[in-house]
Amino acid sequence: MKLVVVGAEGRMGRMLIRAVAEAKGCTLHGAIERPGSAALGKDAGLLAGIGELGVPVTDDPLSLFVAADGVLDFTAPAATLAFADLAAQARIVHVIGTTGFSEDDLKRLTAASYHARIVRSGNMSLGVNLLAGLVRQVAATLGEEFDIEVLEMHHRMKVDAPSGTALLLGEAAAEGRQVALAETRVSTRDGHTGARRPGDIGFATLRGGSVVGDHSVIFAGPSERITLSHHAEDRAIFARGALKAAQWAFDKPPGLYGMDDVLGLAR
Numbered sequence: 001m002k003l004v005v006v007g008a009e010g011r012m013g014r015m016l017i018r019a020v021a022e023a024k025g026c027t028l029h030g031a032i033e034r035p036g037s038a039a040l041g042k043d044a045g046l047l048a049g050i051g052e053l054g055v056p057v058t059d060d061p062l063s064l065f066v067a068a069d070g071v072l073d074f075t076a077p078a079a080t081l082a083f084a085d086l087a088a089q090a091r092i093v094h095v096i097g098t099t100g101f102s103e104d105d106l107k108r109l110t111a112a113s114y115h116a117r118i119v120r121s122g123n124m125s126l127g128v129n130l131l132a133g134l135v136r137q138v139a140a141t142l143g144e145e146f147d148i149e150v151l152e153m154h155h156r157m158k159v160d161a162p163s164g165t166a167l168l169l170g171e172a173a174a175e176g177r178q179v180a181l182a183e184t185r186v187s188t189r190d191g192h193t194g195a196r197r198p199g200d201i202g203f204a205t206l207r208g209g210s211v212v213g214d215h216s217v218i219f220a221g222p223s224e225r226i227t228l229s230h231h232a233e234d235r236a237i238f239a240r241g242a243l244k245a246a247q248w249a250f251d252k253p254p255g256l257y258g259m260d261d262v263l264g265l266a267r
């Protein structure tokens with residue numbers, strides 16, 4: 001499968017280049033950065049620290065997409081929306097790991113998926129997607145006397161909050177409880193907040209250091225607490241998931257898929 005990595009110089013971009021170069025049945029067809037980036041013209045393999053691959057970083061996605069099978073995209077929401085239009089035009093698989101989308105952005109991705117095969121997930125790791133299933137199950141089992149709080153910590157450079165993973169886990173909890181996350185979500189608390197509203201799903205965000213990604217869902221009940229957690233130790237877990245998603249989507253019809261589809265965990 002011929003794959004293009006966009007956001008090639010980013011933390012995930014460099015990880016994805018390494019993963020594609022090492023994967024059986026995949027080749028790095030191209031690497032993209034934004035116009036003006038200092039990475040333009042550099043060899044993608046050298047950028048990723050694995051030696052020369054003969055693939056220069058460019059700022060011309062469409063000319064690469066037309067001859068590729070898929071694009072791996074861990075960039076930023078505005079960039080991903082633009083890449084979604086181009087991937088749909090080129091009829092290639094678009095794997096989206098980017099987080100921080102608005103509701104309007106998500107509607108645009110849904111529209112793009114009428115013509116394109118998109119796999120999007122706030123977390124591409126096996127562990128987090130298994131955890132989401134457990135969270136759904138526990139939330140469905142416990143009543144509202146158990147308060148649900150999602151706690152996450154990431155490195156100091158992360159720009160969006162709550163994390164895509166925290167929202168994915170919050171969605172799983174809301175589904176288990178058969179409520180809408182939009183109506184129960186509390187993402188900020190400051191000052192005199194009043195008592196906790198029964199049924200709310202709370203989010204707490206920590207940022208610091210080089211933490212790859214820690215997530216816990218806490219079910220706090222009368223005199224007891226259940227905590228379900230995932231700790232990411234290496235970004236390679238996300239890159240492996242993204243590659244798996246691209247290969248899975250290769251022969252699928254247009255649509256918007258998630259990692260639960262890829263991993264066979266869909267309800």
Ligand SMILES: NC(=O)C1=CN([C@@H]2O[C@H](COP(=O)(O)OP(=O)(O)OC[C@H]3O[C@@H](n4cnc5c(N)ncnc54)[C@H](OP(=O)(O)O)[C@@H]3O)[C@@H](O)[C@H]2O)C=CC1
Binds near residue numbers: 010033096164238
């Ligand atoms: N779903 C998952 O499993 C995971 C998701 N993520 C998400 O992936 C995204 C990226 O994370 P991370 O790699 O840490 O971030 P980085 O900031 O390190 O990387 C993003 C890269 O995308 C580039 N970029 C931005 N806009 C464009 C554009 N228009 N064209 C080409 N390149 C562009 C950036 O360039 P520049 O610096 O010049 O802006 C940068 O090199 C985040 O949203 C993060 O939350 C991360 C890990 C796992």
Ligand SMILES: O=C(O)C1=N[C@H](C(=O)O)C[C@H](O)C1
Binds near residue numbers: 158162164214232
């Ligand atoms: O920005 C990151 O680093 C990560 N982003 C994703 C998220 O927002 O949940 C996934 C992972 O936790 C790392």
